[in-house]
Amino acid sequence: MPHVFGASAPAILIALAICAAGRPAVAQQPGGTIIVEGAWARRAPMMGHAMPGHGAAMAKGNGAVYVTLRNPGAEPDTLLSAATDVAHTVELHETIHDAGVMRMRPLPKFAIPAGGQLAMKPGGYHLMLLGLTRELKPGETVRVTLTFEKAGRLAVEAEVR
């Protein structure tokens, strides 16, 4: 088993090597550890051409990625951002149920409590992929890079369903 060192570049490479779609992967730095598992993406089409006045790159199609972030450490950590080649932008969002009305709101970060987890799922927390650069078809995988405040960076493979 490869030994994961503290330096971020080898850690990313090793994490990619051992991570298959949905299998747990670990982001680790001296300041924190996050176990990332169950990554999946919703199927999503590309639609037509960009429309003026709607944020050109954003209008072709959006997607969602869901993943569970577990923090086994004694200190809280935070997901600061995410990125992927299959979309122009990734944002952190929460869907809120408000007496039958669904509201989606962007959040600047996701807090992952010490000894706890943040589980993203449909109708709740999710990564919103804005402006897809390609269609997401079931069976494919999508690579998403997550950046944590303490645990550093990790690329995960999300299976499209």
Next chain:
Amino acid sequence: MSRSHVGRWALAVFLLTLPAGMAAAAGFRGGELSPPRAAPDLVLKDQDGAAFRLSRQRGQVVLLSFGYTFCPDVCPTTLAELVQARARLGEAARRVRIVFVTVDPERDTAERLREYTRAFGRAFTALTGEAAALAEARKAYGVTAEKRAVKGTAAAYLIDHSAMVHVIDAEGRVRLMFPFGTSVDDMEHDIRLLLRR
């Protein structure tokens, strides 16, 4: 036990089992409309630009939802689950139609809806129309849709909306509501019951 205690016990047991008893009698797991109400007609355009009338769908169970294609989470989830529930019906799936009405006519042109449905294998009918016709449809079905400019997102606007699925039987009556989060098992179960009549 004294008489008053027995009486209170009996009442408590009766009240606690009453909902279960009622559900068991009806058999549905989703929210049942009792009595059923006539489904308000929808006169809109489908993704191929063809005229669509809900009142012409008699003989089919219609699973009706409202949403928009820009929505990454709630709407694709609802549609994927409806598609799954219908697929489980086997032969009977031909008698079930999934209908998705846009709350975002600005973005959701017929062309855009055509490409959206293709991602789900053309398994459902997507409807759009003039803003006024769509607003009327929402009002008829008690659907909220609020366009919001939100800070902190690259999206020009988001739309907050009701995520209920309205289940209309083959006689054109609204029979059930599936709130967001209803399991595919429960949806399949209820649709089978409706098809049995």
